[in-house]
Amino acid sequence: MAYETTCTVGGPTVLISGASVAGPAVAYWLRHYGYRPTVIEMAPALRGGGFAVDFRGSASLTVLERMGVLDEVRRHRTGGSPMSFIDEREREIAALPPEFAGGEVELLRSDLSHILYEHSLYGHGHGRADGPEDRATEPLPEKGGEAGAPLAEYVFGDSIASLTEMADGVHVTFERGAPRTFDLVIGADGLHSTVRRLAFGPEEGFVSHLGYYIAGWDLPAESRDLGSRPVGYNEPGRFISAGRTARRADEPGYAGETFCVFASDELTYDRRDTEKQKKLITQAYEGGGWRTEELAQTVWSADGLYFDSISRVDVPRWSTGRIALLGDAAYGATVGGMGTGSAVVGAYVLAGELAAAGGDHGRAFARYEELLRPFVTQCQEGGRRAGEFLAPPTQEAIDARNALLNDPQAVAAMLQEGEDISAAVELRTYGADERG
Numbered sequence: 001m002a003y004e005t006t007c008t009v010g011g012p013t014v015l016i017s018g019a020s021v022a023g024p025a026v027a028y029w030l031r032h033y034g035y036r037p038t039v040i041e042m043a044p045a046l047r048g049g050g051f052a053v054d055f056r057g058s059a060s061l062t063v064l065e066r067m068g069v070l071d072e073v074r075r076h077r078t079g080g081s082p083m084s085f086i087d088e089r090e091r092e093i094a095a096l097p098p099e100f101a102g103g104e105v106e107l108l109r110s111d112l113s114h115i116l117y118e119h120s121l122y123g124h125g126h127g128r129a130d131g132p133e134d135r136a137t138e139p140l141p142e143k144g145g146e147a148g149a150p151l152a153e154y155v156f157g158d159s160i161a162s163l164t165e166m167a168d169g170v171h172v173t174f175e176r177g178a179p180r181t182f183d184l185v186i187g188a189d190g191l192h193s194t195v196r197r198l199a200f201g202p203e204e205g206f207v208s209h210l211g212y213y214i215a216g217w218d219l220p221a222e223s224r225d226l227g228s229r230p231v232g233y234n235e236p237g238r239f240i241s242a243g244r245t246a247r248r249a250d251e252p253g254y255a256g257e258t259f260c261v262f263a264s265d266e267l268t269y270d271r272r273d274t275e276k277q278k279k280l281i282t283q284a285y286e287g288g289g290w291r292t293e294e295l296a297q298t299v300w301s302a303d304g305l306y307f308d309s310i311s312r313v314d315v316p317r318w319s320t321g322r323i324a325l326l327g328d329a330a331y332g333a334t335v336g337g338m339g340t341g342s343a344v345v346g347a348y349v350l351a352g353e354l355a356a357a358g359g360d361h362g363r364a365f366a367r368y369e370e371l372l373r374p375f376v377t378q379c380q381e382g383g384r385r386a387g388e389f390l391a392p393p394t395q396e397a398i399d400a401r402n403a404l405l406n407d408p409q410a411v412a413a414m415l416q417e418g419e420d421i422s423a424a425v426e427l428r429t430y431g432a433d434e435r436g
Contacts, residue, residue, distance in 0.1 A: 011035050012359065015172055015182040017160055018189035019046060020109070021053070022327030022343035024116035026186060027152045028067060029351030031120070033430075037152045038182070039120075040174070042159040046113050051216060051259075051306070052078055052245075053340040054106040057423035059375075060341035061104065063348045068123075072115050076107040083230040083241060085402060088289045090231070094402035097411065108248075112340070121150045163198045165321045184361055185323045186350070188343075191313060192271065193329035199320055209266040212310040212387030214335055215281050217302035219256040233290045234398050237263035239391040240285060242295055258295060260285070261390045266309065277307040310334045310387045312380055318373075319365035326350055331376040335386045342376045345425060352430030375425035 011034040016023045019041035027037040055061055055073075064070040085094040155177065164171040169181045187195025197203055219242065230243030240260040248254050262284040269276045278299045285296035299305065313332040318325045327343035350368045357364035392398045404410045 012183040013038065014184045014186060015040065015160075015170070015180075016186045016188055017041075017193070017195045018187070018327075018329070019043075019117065019154065019156070020113055020188075020190065021116060021340055022188035022329075022347055023186075024113065024120045025067070025344045025347035026188060026326055026351055028116065028120040029348055030354070031151045033351060033355035035351075035354070037120070038155065039152060040155045040158055040160065042157070042175075044157045046110070046117055046156075048110045051109055052106050053109045053112060054104070055341050055344075056104045057341065057419050057421070059345050059423050059425050059427060062427055063344050066348070067119065067344075069115055069119050073107060073112065074105055076111040076115070078106045078108065078246065083232050083243070085405070086231045086233055086290070088233075090290070094405040096232075096405060109340075117154070120152045121154070123151065160194050160198065163195070163323065165323065170322050183322065184354075186326055187323070187329045188326040188347075190328045191308070191311060191332045191334060193325065195323065196315065196325055196329050199323045200315060200325075206313055206315050208312045208314065210310045210312055210334075210384060210387055211265075212261055212263050212391060213267070213280075213284070213307070214259075214261050214310055214387075215277070215299070215305065215307045216257065216259045217299055217305045218254070219258055219298055220301040221253060221255050222301075232259075233292060234391065235288060235292070236394050236398065237391055238285065238288060238292070240288070240292055240295055258298065260296070261310070261387060263387065263391055263393060271308075274305050274307075277305060278302075281307065308334055312384060318369045319362075322361055324350065324361075324365050324368070331373075331380060333380045333384070333386075339379075342379050345427070346372055346376070348427070352428060355430050356428075371428075372425065378421045378424060381421075 013036045014030055016027055016030075016037055016039045019039050023039050023041070027039050030037045055064065061070060064073055082098045083096045084092040085096070087093050158174050158176045160172055161175050162173045163185060166181075169183050170185045171179065171181045172185065173179045185195060185199075187193045187199070189195055191207065192203060196206065200206065230241065230245060232239060232241035238260075239262070240258065242256055242258050244254065244256040248257075260281065264284065267280060269280060281299050282293075282296050285292050287293070288296070311332075311334050313328060313330065315325060315330050318330045324330075326346050328339055330346075331342065332339055346368075349372050350364075353364040353368045353371070354361065357367070388397070389401060392401050404414075
């Protein structure tokens with residue numbers, strides 16, 4: 001089926017919180033079906049850098065193809081990054097093949113965000129090269145469909161302060177902007193969702209700590225020797241890796257990157273306090289073998305840092321009234337849960353069900369959850385196992401993991417299991433004939 005880009009003037013308005021992956025994806029599909037999406041993002045612009053994300057299985061690739069972005073996604077593919085597990089003498093004791101982490105298509109999260117952002121604004125083949133900061137607050141056009149006019153509205157550098165549902169809409173106040181009222185609100189704002197907190201309740205009621213923390217940062221130039229090749233080192237409950245990856249080899253000043261996972265009870269810290277986070281990381285690797293402590297100390301020179309718990313999100317219902325959750329906000333798992341693929345599939349199903357329901361958001365939200373929950377629950381199980389796989393709790397468990405990775409048949413079986421899970425959802429065909 002051909003998917004044409006359309007924008008219907010006067011259609012229902014939808015506020016989407018979050019401009020990473022799920023937000024721009026659902027914005028594309030909503031304006032395709034005649035809705036008027038506004039995406040709000042607390043960051044001042046689309047985020048750069050970051051980890052790679054991957055797609056595997058037929059479901060997410062089919063959605064990307066129907067969006068018209070699969071070829072572009074493939075042009076940005078990184079090919080995955082192999083990694084050697086080493087001992088203290090830097091001898092390889094196991095290897096992680098590139099397809100294990102990279103799926104069928106791997107690319108940087110920032111590249112994916114830019115692709116989906118541009119596509120939600122201008123559709124197929126817009127050919128615009130200017131950055132998102134140049135049009136961060138461009139409004140919707142007076143009349144949809146003019147050549148070059150944006151088909152969605154993006155507002156960067158702001159966030160939602162309150163949500164008040166009324167009979168005919170949701171009144172929204174913002175940290176910076178003037179209040180507005182929307183027909184619907186979608187929370188696509190990640191594991192620590194503001195929409196979920198405001199509309200459903202405190203985070204601790206929905207986010208379960210799975211016993212591990214994860215961090216990543218770029219190595220400073222003076223530590224270039226640490227990043228000669230991607231290697232990872234384990235001790236019970238701790239994993240740390242360093243290396244230059246092919247996907248970023250051409251970046252000026254790139255010396256390599258560090259990725260680490262460590263076991264810990266739930267920690268108390270401010271998510272905006274990077275100095276505290278750096279202290280927690282260096283403390284976690286005190287007394288480690290190999291070059292563990294030296295590598296952990298490089299975090300103090302890092303300009304950017306990703307740090308979070310490995311957690312799982314479970315929300316009993318993904319919607320309340322005119323407000324719904326999407327992606328990690330509803331069914332996230334920090335790592336290993338196929339969250340990127342689940343996000344684009346979820347965006348397709350949510351928008352499609354809204355179109356099929358002819359404006360009955362209650363019916364659409366219920367159907368979206370009915371169709372998607374079994375699929376994402378299976379995907380989330382990978383997140384539950386990710387910490388123990390990367391940082392096994394005992395030396396015996398480390399040895400068993402390494403033996404598994406050194407068995408080609410076992411690796412093939414694990415890869416096939418991931419393929420099967422990621423394809424285990426039936427995608428309906430949504431179109432104008434299904435709209436009320």
